[in-house]
Amino acid sequence: MRKKEAGILIVDDDEDILFSARVWLKKFFTNVIGISAPQKILSTLNENEIDAILLDMNFRRGFEDGKEGLYWLSEIKEVNPNIPVILMTAYGEVELAVEALKKGATDFILKPWNNEKLYASVNLAVDISRKNKKLSQWENLQESTQNYRLESQSPTMILVMNTLLKVAKTDANVLLLGENGTGKYVMADYIHQHSQRKNEPFVHIDLGSISENLFEAELFGYAKGAFTDAKTDKAGKIENADGGTVFLDEIGNLSLPLQQKLLTLIQTKKLSRIGETKERFPNVRFLFATNAELRKLVAEGKFREDLYFRINTVEVNLPPLRDRKEDIPALTEFFLTKFEKKYNKENLEIENMEELVNYGFPGNIRELEHSIEREIILSDSSKIQLKFDSSKPENETVSSLNLEEMEEKLIKNALKKYQGNISAAADALGLSRAALYRRMEKFGL
Template structure:
């Protein structure tokens, strides 16, 4: 059986207890440490990452009332409030141990213990410890990659990230769904970094930017002489990701006839370069992403059903920024710090009024739009306090500068439709128009 990655600390003044507990638990967990003196507990915990503590309740000869264990349990809780503690006690102290459960102990074990019960109790405590650590981590900045940082206090986003962590240890195909700018690339890269392939290549392929003529050559590679400009052998993008991860972005943009070739590649894990009959075995992990509604595309025969079911072994919906408004202050703060450094404006600050302004905007471009908004605002701010150049402000300034009646009319119609969330009747009333007149203007401006 593979050992679980965990560090267990056993504290007892009986060397025989320490030895037998360590030998048994070492079969199941990667690291087991022992202390015979409780006075060393706090120093040890400040220097080592521990998942669970097994703590004896009595350390002083002649004082076997369990108070030592309760004292040291409270000391540990003061230092590490979320750390699970399992008390080891004699039969006569069961009532005291039960009382300790009410005061923060995770479990208690009777001496002499049953080995299976000891393992089950420690294993459960380790799982609880890991969950606590993940929750604490997510409360602040929950993921960082080489290119981006994405913080979350959103329950919806936490669920997505928890699923990513669970699936990262497998080679299951993952389909990331969500609007443009929601961070699908970041999540794909994070999934790769959590996987056992993290030391191997992570290759991002934007299928929406590849022309149909270059699709096969770019993805599969080609043999010298395969076509006019093939002057040398060329390994394609997928082959260059061997043993790593391939992130196929904008999968919904792939034409039907090319979907067939991609399906064959994913199913068979083999590829042949253009102009070459030799098949090359492929060992990669696939992650896919799109902002398309693939179920609808399948029903309209724009996307192959068999390919859809092949790529969505695990399907994750990435929420839009407007659905996780609690994350806006964290993200805005990150981008502000990034651009303060880049543009040498260290004194700029983001006050509560500006944060409220950010949260009241719908962010149709999601995190990417927020990023660009903060960068523009930093560049154009002269005072110490950041002056936000919100997207609608930018459009309004452009319209006013042009002083063009048609531009102004289009701008006001857009603003009214946005204000009333597309309700034609309310927007028309606000603009002083009839519904028919508003429809005519919408058709004129192709809105």
């Protein structure tokens, strides 16, 4: 019988119980951990991926009322309400069992247990844990989708949305291109939500924020003992998306060696965790995004041509906000409503809407959103006056169509605006600190 990949935590102060339970359950599950002190539960949960917990109800001699078990059950549920907990006791009072189930226990097992019953209960708990994780991911995605307005009055954007709707129904690789802040993450989420994988995980991986040394560990996972800090087997982000969609953002930042590893994964649809030879075949759909000019990078030998053609079965360019001015009033109203709720304000109104529509928005939708939020926080009035650097006419905002020149200019402006504060500049540009540092090094800033 093939072992199920799952983490099981057994908590009991009786070493014989711990030993026998671990030996039995190790036949069926890949990672079984036993601890004798309940005080170690929370730290163990932080250090390991646990799918189900077997928890004793009594830890002190002479105390057999089960109150300790109920206490630790509530502590576990406070930290992770979705993790199934099976309670164990040698004292099978019906009232205690009912109380435990009411407080969130998944099952109740009497000692000495029947091995087949123990396995069945733990196996069911693992299945429940997996369903809870998927449901949680789905709810988070639903919530994130509600954070954006996807309707458009712009002819250019309407064409983009229609294209995305068509490709969503397939498993084709999609490459999303566009400036920072144009909504590439939101559009990737839109594709996933309209695909046949919509009830499965949507995993966003920012390649710009992952160091080269951690790339394989983050994406492919690792086996216990593969390196110093590998204390347990850990699935990578690709495996965790099994059945769903993987969105690889900032793909233009990958080094050539990492591009080769990614190309192999996309071509073969198989991977191996660090430290093991076993091949795994996650069923995932890939989406990609970048603000880099990949064709130019290919010509310069900085991006593999075979990888470029592999990832852009369908290539979609997201227009900058200055090219979809028709959407600015509706987007502004959407963000006003969003931040009214967030900051408990009401009847807010933008006074300089005409100036807003005519502004170039080098930071695109993200700049609009952040500007509205900032002014709502700082303003004491319901009349909001958004402030922009309007000293230059709009056509000077885009003085060059060269993406690298525009990128360098935006980074310089952000660093100047935030007086060299890297965190603030990175946030305004929609980048991680690591990604901004790489770009600063690239442009010699």
